[in-house]
Amino acid sequence: MQAAETIPDTDVRTDEELVGLVVGGAVDWFEELITRYQPRVFGMARKYFRNESDVEDVVQTIFTKTFQKLGSYKGTAPFEHWFMRLSVNTCYDALRRRRNRPEHTISDMLFDDENWQDRLGNIPSGDDPEGLEQARELVHTVLDQVSDRARIVLTLQELEGRSIREISGITGWSVSLVKVQAFRARKEMRTAVERFLMKEKRL
């Protein structure tokens, strides 16, 4: 009995219960939803944006949108799915808006100390923050070269290991469209990597 009392209420409430409470007017319960999902959302947003202020902006938009659209959540699917779909779509919209201002050119990302091929082959260990940061920069630089749709599909399929059907569910695109996009995305990525390697060989 005593043990049960020590467990805070928030730990036993499901996402759906929390949504019900927030929609019912207990807005403060939304903070619990934010606390639950914010690490995942930050992790996801950092795959699409390298600039930390862009990441914070997009995460803030995701949670604000979630709050505003919470009333439209019917509860037919788990909240997590609904929320992730909204998050990915918000990232996609933000990517499209940002498309007009490319952050880095190919020449910016040619390294003095090591060549691309070496960097691609070196997977940094978890206790090498500098190496991890450099690897992230490299991944962002290549993915910045592909289209927004391709980036979404590549991230979901190749990096997160999601199936075509799952991607279709998340993005709202048809299965056949996702298949076509996945094929194109792979081609775009190959071209981007090739372009970097060729540019480096020419120098």
Add this chain to the structure above:
Amino acid sequence: MKPNDVNEHWQMKANETEQQFLKLAKTVRTDERVPGGFAARVMSQVREQHALETSSADEQFLRLARNLPDNERVPYAFEKRIMARLHDLLTPDPLTHWSRILWRAAAPCLGVMMLAMLFSAGEPTDPSAALPADQPEAADFESVMLASFDDLELTW
């Protein structure tokens, strides 16, 4: 013949032979024939090598990207910041409220304006024409009423 003369003789002979050989070598044309499909063979090797390099780079890139751990670090008190923003959104701003009301009133106002325009379009533009012939006093009344304003203009 002295030994030196013999040597010179052989030396000359050798030079002659060398010259003849070089002359002959120069007459031989360069054989520029190419085995059939040689270029295609080389190109296929080049392509293979290129494909191997790029596909491995492609795969290497994906392997690298997949192996990067997710950075799930959350800025300090981020949830508080979001909640404060949401509370701001929920708190009605009087100016926003007022502008919303004004916008809502815009449509009826426009409707009233249109109706007034329709009514006035039906009215005659010449005020004297609108006056009935049996009431000339109305025009006189107007000129009397506005006379003071006309004087005012003159004084200025």
